[in-house]
Amino acid sequence: MTGDPFGLRSLDIEALRAKHGAKWQACPARFSAWVADMDFPVAPAITDALREVIDQNAFGYPDWGGPYALSPAAELFGRRMADRYGWEIRPDRVRDMIDVLQGVRATVLHLSEPGDGVVLHMPAYHPFLDTIDQMDRRLVPVVRRDGAFDYDELELELARSQASVWILCNPHNPLGHVFERAELERVAELAERFDLTVISDEIHADLTMPGYVHVPFESLGPEVSARAVTLNSASKPFNLAGLRWAVMHTGSDRMQAVFDAMPGHYLGAPNLLAVTATVAAWTQGDEWLAAVIDVLDENRHALQHLLRTHLPGVVYSPPEATYLAWLDCRPLGFDRDPSDVFADRGVVLSPGPQFGPQGEGHVRLNIATSPVVLEAIIVAMAG
Ligand SMILES: Cc1ncc(COP(=O)(O)O)c(C=O)c1O
Numbered sequence: 442m443t444g445d446p447f448g449l450r451s452l453d454i455e456a457l458r459a460k461h462g463a464k465w466q467a468c469p470a471r472f473s474a475w476v477a478d479m480d481f482p483v484a485p486a487i488t489d490a491l492r493e494v495i496d497q498n499a500f501g502y503p504d505w506g507g508p509y510a511l512s513p514a515a516e517l518f519g520r521r522m523a524d525r526y527g528w529e530i531r532p533d534r535v536r537d538m539i540d541v542l543q544g545v546r547a548t549v550l551h552l553s554e555p556g557d558g559v560v561l562h563m564p565a566y567h568p569f570l571d572t573i574d575q576m577d578r579r580l581v582p583v584v585r586r587d588g589a590f591d592y593d594e595l596e597l598e599l600a601r602s603q604a605s606v607w608i609l610c611n612p613h614n615p616l617g618h619v620f621e622r623a624e625l626e627r628v629a630e631l632a633e634r635f636d637l638t639v640i641s642d643e644i645h646a647d648l649t650m651p652g653y654v655h656v657p658f659e660s661l662g663p664e665v666s667a668r669a670v671t672l673n674s675a676s677k678p679f680n681l682a683g684l685r686w687a688v689m690h691t692g693s694d695r696m697q698a699v700f701d702a703m704p705g706h707y708l709g710a711p712n713l714l715a716v717t718a719t720v721a722a723w724t725q726g727d728e729w730l731a732a733v734i735d736v737l738d739e740n741r742h743a744l745q746h747l748l749r750t751h752l753p754g755v756v757y758s759p760p761e762a763t764y765l766a767w768l769d770c771r772p773l774g775f776d777r778d779p780s781d782v783f784a785d786r787g788v789v790l791s792p793g794p795q796f797g798p799q800g801e802g803h804v805r806l807n808i809a810t811s812p813v814v815l816e817a818i819i820v821a822m823a824g
Contacts, residue, residue, distance in 0.1 A: 447729050449481045449736045452811040462683065464807075471787030472818045477614070477765060479680045479809035481736075483718075484729035487679065490721035491714060503713050512537050512711045514719035518673065518688045521723050525647070528660035530690050536700060537711040538687040541644050544672040546572050547708070549606055551699040552638045553578060558604025560637065562590055564767075564796035564803070566614045579604075584799070588758075592627050599635045607637045609658060612645040615767045615796050615805045617760020619653040628658070629665045638693055639669040645763040647678035647730060650738055653761045659692050666692030677763070678730055679722040680809075686715030733809075737764050740808040740815050747816060751823035764809035767793075771802035780804050786824045 445451055457473075457480055458465055464478045482488075494500070505512055515537045522528040538544045549559060549572055558581040559573050573580050581604045583590045609628060611620045620628070632639050641658035649655040659666040674687035691697045722730075741759035744766055748755045754772035770779035779802065780792035793803030808815055 447482065447732050449732055450811045452480050452814055454814060468789040470784065470789045472821055473789050474807040474818055475789045475791045477677065477807060478682055479764065480814065481680060481733060481809065483680050484722060484726040486721045486725035487718045490717050494714060494717055500713065509705050511535060512716040514686060514716045515688050517720060517723050522657060526655060526657050526660060528657040534691045534697060536689050538689050539685050539709050541642060541672045541674050541687040542568055543708065544670065544687060544689040545608060545640055545642060548638065548640050548670055548696060549576055549578065552695060553605040558602055560604050560607035562610065562613060564615055564799040566610055567795045569608050570797060592631065596631060599631065603635065604637055607632055607639045609639050609641045611641060611643055611658060612649060612655065612762030614645060614763065615765050617763055617765055617767065619649055619655060619761040622656050625656055625658055625661060629661055632668055641669055641671045643671055643673045644677045646673065648734065648764065649762040650734065650741065659690065668693055670696050675719040675722040679726055681715065681718050684715035684718055685712050686719055737809060740812055741766065743812060743815065744808060747819040751819050764807060766806040766808050768804050768806055769802060770804060783822050786821055788818055788821050
């Protein structure tokens with residue numbers, strides 16, 4: 442693609458600073474690169490679809506075929522998974538969610554007991570850690586050694602102390618790791634052997650970088666799917682986090698039974714604007730998404746050079762998916778959390794320890810901005 446038809450490369454820093462929302466307002470600074478929102482304007486097809494609802498002043502109950510009917514976005518989920526990933530879902534096992542974390546937390550709450558182990562690849566997206574903590578579950582970490590997760594150690598741990606759930610974050614936040622089929626098969630084999638339900642959070646899937654392939658966990662086969670639930674949303678790839686909508690696919694009969702037993706509307710009903718935006722994203726947004734991936738791919742590679750030039754010593758490998766760069770700042774030798782040092786230099790980042798003890802000395806940098814702003818961020822970080 443030539444040019445910049447969606448205005449992704451020409452962001453105005455003053456306009457970003459004036460933008461409503463947590464990213465730029467909750468922690469005012471010269472540069473904001475923490476929470477997982479993108480600085481890019483959303484796809485024009487999305488704003489057009491939203492504008493149509495607004496122009497019609499049509500904010501009443503939507504007509505989707507009855508109060509408990511699936512939203513049109515949930516109806517589209519199967520087609521999107523089949524087209525992009527070759528995964529044939531079970532249409533009778535799809536349900537609307539308000540957000541991905543709702544699905545994660547409902548599953549942990551209903552398919553495990555206080556004290557049970559919950560497996561997580563570490564470092565981990567902090568709301569997963571909070572879920573374990575707040576629900577009085579026990580963290581069973583999958584640790585990394587020499588850049589690879591150690592499943593042999595996990596196997597020993599699972600044999601010692603049973604767990605009941607595995608929250609699989611694929612692609613992984615904050616590492617940007619895309620799990621290959623063989624690695625997912627190892628996860629599936631351990632889940633089968635130790636009787637774990639796998640919650641596959643695939644919210645970052647559509648942001649998989651060129652050269653990598655996203656494999657939906659449930660697509661590994663019917664036996665794998667039977668002990669899994671999948672969560673997804675257009676919110677990360679299409680930058681719609683404030684609208685609140687997600688989708689769950691339940692391969693697990695146990696989880697299906699939990700939902701079937703719930704009173705209608707117990708988990709609320711989907712938001713009209715979020716559904717409208719998701720339908721526009723999934724039917725007309727892929728050209729925009731490809732342009733975003735182009736910029737992110739450029740940024741993830743440019744960051745190597747920028748770090749070498751301005752912050753030599755920082756250890757970084759480009760994420761295989763999404764727009765979160767995990768920077769090991771320990772070689773810089775700061776005597777306090779690096780995010781504090783960078784905040785003093787005017788750049789807000791996510792502190793590594795938020796993601797567990799493995800995050801000590803690290804920061805998570807959000808690179809979903811224009812290349813010029815990314816460069817300014819790194820220059821500012823260098824002080
Ligand atoms: C892996 C992962 N899951 C879930 C979420 C949050 O999703 P939601 O806002 O739909 O709960 C995020 C947001 O950054 C995320 O990175």
